[in-house]
Amino acid sequence: MADEISQVVEMEFKGTYYLFKGTKAFIAYVGKLLTELMEWRNEQYLKKPGNCTLEKIQQISEGTPPILEFPKEMFEAPVVGKDAKGNVIFGKSEFDMYCEAHNLRYCIMPDLNPNDDYIPVAVPTQDMGIHQEMIKAVMTRRILDEENKDKDYDAKIVAAKEKILNVKTDEEKAEAEAELKALEDAKAQNKELLVESRAKADRDNVLDFAEYLKQGEGTLLESDPALALKQVNECGFVKEYKAYDCMWPVREEEMVPDSKNVYYSQTTKDCEVHYIRREFKKDDHGQIYSEYFVKMPGTSSEKIFSDFGLSREDWEKQIPNVLAAAGLQNDEPMAVVQTKERFAKYREFVEENFKNARDESSGEAKEKTYSSNQAKEYVEEHNKDQKEKADFEDAMYTKLSIDSSRLLYDEEDVLCVETRDGLLRGAMVDHIDEKSAIVFIQPDNIYMLATPDGKKTEISGASLIERNSDVVADVSKAMRKGR
Structure with a gap:
C-alpha cells in the first residue's frame, strides 16, 4: 500500500x-x-x-x-x-x-x-513566446470552427425533429430517428473537441x-524505453486500448483520421497478428459511419460489420461478434494504428523483435550458480513442480486439426466448427491460416451441437474427441500459449 x-x-x-x-x-x-x-x-x-x-x-x-x-x-x-x-x-x-x-x-x-x-x-524557454503566439492563432481558428459547428448541429437537430413530426410511414420515421440520433452524437463529440481545445488554450x-x-x-x-523509442522511429508510437474504449461509433468528421482507416490488432505469443480494419464512410445525408472488415479464414473474402444507424449502446452489443470473427479476445487490449502503411511497418516491427527474442532465447543456456546446495535443491524441486503443473494443464485440452473451410457462422453470427455430426458451438480457435485451422476441445466440457436436421443437442468434449480421432493433433499447448 x-x-x-x-x-x-x-x-x-x-x-x-x-x-x-x-x-x-x-x-x-x-x-x-x-x-x-x-x-x-x-x-x-x-x-x-x-x-x-x-x-x-x-x-x-x-x-x-x-x-x-x-x-x-x-x-x-x-x-x-x-x-x-x-x-x-x-x-x-x-x-x-x-x-x-x-x-x-x-x-x-x-x-x-x-x-x-x-x-x-x-x-527552449526563451523561445516560448514566439511559439505560443503562432499556436494561439491556430487554436483561435480551431475553437471558432468548433463553436460554429456546434451551432450548425443545433440547427440540423431542430430540422431533424421537425422531419420526424411530418413523416408518413414507420420506415420514414425510423430513418429520421436514426438521423437525429447520429446528429446528437456528432454534436456531443464536437463538444468534446471544443472543451479540449478551450482547456489547452487556457493553459497556452x-x-x-x-x-x-x-x-x-x-x-x-514503461517496460522497455529503448525498444519503445525504436518503435517511434520505425512505425510511430503504438498504444493499446480495450475494444469498448476505441471501437465506439464516430459521428463527428473531425474525429475521423486523414487516412479514413484504423487497424485494431492483437498478437499471439507465436507472433501471429490478428486484426480488424475499420473504414470510415459518409452516407447520402453526410452522416459518418464505420464498416469493420474481417478477413475470412481460408478465403480472400472479408466479412463486413457496420455501425450504420446504431447507437453506441446497440453497437457495443455487436462488438463481441466482430472480435470473435477476427480471432481477437474481448478482454485483451488491442494495438490501434492509423493508415495501412503504418500498420504494415508495425507488423514488421513486431515480427523483427519476436525473431530477435527467439534467437536470444535459443542460445546456449548459461550454467546456473547457487548460493548453497540447499538453495539448488529448492530451485530444482520448484521447477519440477512447475513443469508437472504445466503438463497437467496442457492435458486439459486436445487439439483438432481441420480445414479452415470448416469454420462457419451460424444464424447468430457465432463462429462454429463443422463436424461430421453437425455445427459445433463453443470450441476455441487456436490457429488459422488459408488452408487449415486448429481448434481445442476440453474433454470435461459440454458443447452445443446443431445437427443437419435442425435439432440442437449437447455432447461432451470427450465424445467429440473420440468421434473425430482422425484429426486429433498432438497435446495442446494452448493453455499457456495465449493470444
Missing part, C-alpha cells in the same frame, strides 16, 4: 532538476526513461535545421525545457504543384516556415498520445513534463 502513496521527487540530469510527483513505480519509470529520451532524436525530422535532442534543448534552456502541444495542422505541408512526371510537390508547413525564419531550435518529442490531434514539442498549450511522461504508463515505454 505504501508504494501507491504519491511522493514528490527531485531528479537531476546533467545539472538540470526535474520535479515529479507519483508512486514509487512511476518515479522508477521516469528514471529509466529520462536517460533514453535525452539522447533520442526523431528520425522523421533529421533533415530539419532546427531539430535537436532533448539534452540540447535542456542546455539551451538552462533548465527544464517546456513542452508545448502543437495542433497537427501546423505540421501539414501544403500541395504547391506537380513536377514534370506528375508527382505532387509539397511546400513547407507553417511550423517549418516560422522556425526557419526565426532560426528556432526544438525537439519533436515521441507522441505518446498518437491518436489525438496534437504533437508534443520541447522548446503547455504540457507539464510529468503529465507528458504519464501518457506512457502501462505501455511498452
Whole structure:
C-alpha cells in the first residue's frame, strides 16, 4: 500500500532538476526513461535545421525545457504543384516556415498520445513566446470552427425533429430517428473537441513534463524505453486500448483520421497478428459511419460489420461478434494504428523483435550458480513442480486439426466448427491460416451441437474427441500459449 502513496521527487540530469510527483513505480519509470529520451532524436525530422535532442534543448534552456502541444495542422505541408512526371510537390508547413525564419531550435518529442490531434514539442524557454503566439492563432481558428459547428448541429437537430413530426410511414420515421440520433452524437463529440481545445488554450498549450511522461504508463515505454523509442522511429508510437474504449461509433468528421482507416490488432505469443480494419464512410445525408472488415479464414473474402444507424449502446452489443470473427479476445487490449502503411511497418516491427527474442532465447543456456546446495535443491524441486503443473494443464485440452473451410457462422453470427455430426458451438480457435485451422476441445466440457436436421443437442468434449480421432493433433499447448 505504501508504494501507491504519491511522493514528490527531485531528479537531476546533467545539472538540470526535474520535479515529479507519483508512486514509487512511476518515479522508477521516469528514471529509466529520462536517460533514453535525452539522447533520442526523431528520425522523421533529421533533415530539419532546427531539430535537436532533448539534452540540447535542456542546455539551451538552462533548465527544464517546456513542452508545448502543437495542433497537427501546423505540421501539414501544403500541395504547391506537380513536377514534370506528375508527382505532387509539397511546400513547407507553417511550423517549418516560422522556425526557419526565426532560426528556432526544438525537439519533436515521441507522441505518446498518437491518436489525438496534437504533437508534443520541447522548446527552449526563451523561445516560448514566439511559439505560443503562432499556436494561439491556430487554436483561435480551431475553437471558432468548433463553436460554429456546434451551432450548425443545433440547427440540423431542430430540422431533424421537425422531419420526424411530418413523416408518413414507420420506415420514414425510423430513418429520421436514426438521423437525429447520429446528429446528437456528432454534436456531443464536437463538444468534446471544443472543451479540449478551450482547456489547452487556457493553459497556452503547455504540457507539464510529468503529465507528458504519464501518457506512457502501462505501455511498452514503461517496460522497455529503448525498444519503445525504436518503435517511434520505425512505425510511430503504438498504444493499446480495450475494444469498448476505441471501437465506439464516430459521428463527428473531425474525429475521423486523414487516412479514413484504423487497424485494431492483437498478437499471439507465436507472433501471429490478428486484426480488424475499420473504414470510415459518409452516407447520402453526410452522416459518418464505420464498416469493420474481417478477413475470412481460408478465403480472400472479408466479412463486413457496420455501425450504420446504431447507437453506441446497440453497437457495443455487436462488438463481441466482430472480435470473435477476427480471432481477437474481448478482454485483451488491442494495438490501434492509423493508415495501412503504418500498420504494415508495425507488423514488421513486431515480427523483427519476436525473431530477435527467439534467437536470444535459443542460445546456449548459461550454467546456473547457487548460493548453497540447499538453495539448488529448492530451485530444482520448484521447477519440477512447475513443469508437472504445466503438463497437467496442457492435458486439459486436445487439439483438432481441420480445414479452415470448416469454420462457419451460424444464424447468430457465432463462429462454429463443422463436424461430421453437425455445427459445433463453443470450441476455441487456436490457429488459422488459408488452408487449415486448429481448434481445442476440453474433454470435461459440454458443447452445443446443431445437427443437419435442425435439432440442437449437447455432447461432451470427450465424445467429440473420440468421434473425430482422425484429426486429433498432438497435446495442446494452448493453455499457456495465449493470444
